[in-house]
């Protein structure tokens with residue numbers, strides 16, 4: 001018996017099967033199949049206000065809301081791919097007033113007065129501002145920002161690991177751009193080859209920077225433990241064609257007493273890929 005039972009005698013018997021509250025109907029496509037509600041990239045972004053550690057002025061930085069994008073897969077060098085948006089696009093942050101730029105994780109890290117002076121004298125004095133996109137960033141917006149982060153990191157005398165990490169992220173932004181290049185791009189093959197060359201240059205710098213950091217710095221580096229950095233270096237070496245180095249580093253992970261099984265599997269996968277590249281399979 002429903003809420004509307006008893007209406008039969010008034011000639012409204014069919015009303016019994018009516019729903020009192022209409023259920024929200026799932027969105028369907030033209031074949032009547034249920035489709036997931038589409039989210040736009042802007043749905044997972046927000047603007048957060050920061051105070052610049054160099055000029056002291058406030059500005060807004062666009063960021064990914066935490067937990068809103070879902071991890072779909074990881075490239076062999078641990079670049080994460082999400083179902084919506086690409087966090088790599090929002091990790092490089094530039095103060096629009098003075099040009100000081102850093103990775104989001106270091107936004108609040110204070111500089112020494114000597115470093116501030118260097119940023120003012122070598123960056124701010126020449127900085128002409130940066131266009132702030134109204135909506136989501138393009139990969140070109142991100143690539144420009146990473147270059148400014150690299151400039152600030154060099155000027156302030158950042159560690160080799162910091163510079164290496166910025167180069168790695170810049171390489172990932174370039175890879176993201178290549179992967180999302182529209183099919184109707186003029187001279188697409190040529191553009192892709194150019195982007196591949198730029199990515200390889202970034203990854204080579206990242207590999208060399210981390211390699212230098214191994215003997216000069218302590219772990220964690222940029223929030224990563226020794227096994228993670230070793231693993232990333234193994235894959236970077238593979239990607240830039242230093243296959244013997246890649247094999248040596250992958251073996252270090254495989255025989256490590258502290259590396260987890262998943263990472264060891266990844267390292268074995270690197271060895272497999274190199275065997276295939278060398279035509280041993």
Ligand SMILES: [Zn+2]
Nearest residue numbers: 052055095098
């Ligand atoms: Zn500033």
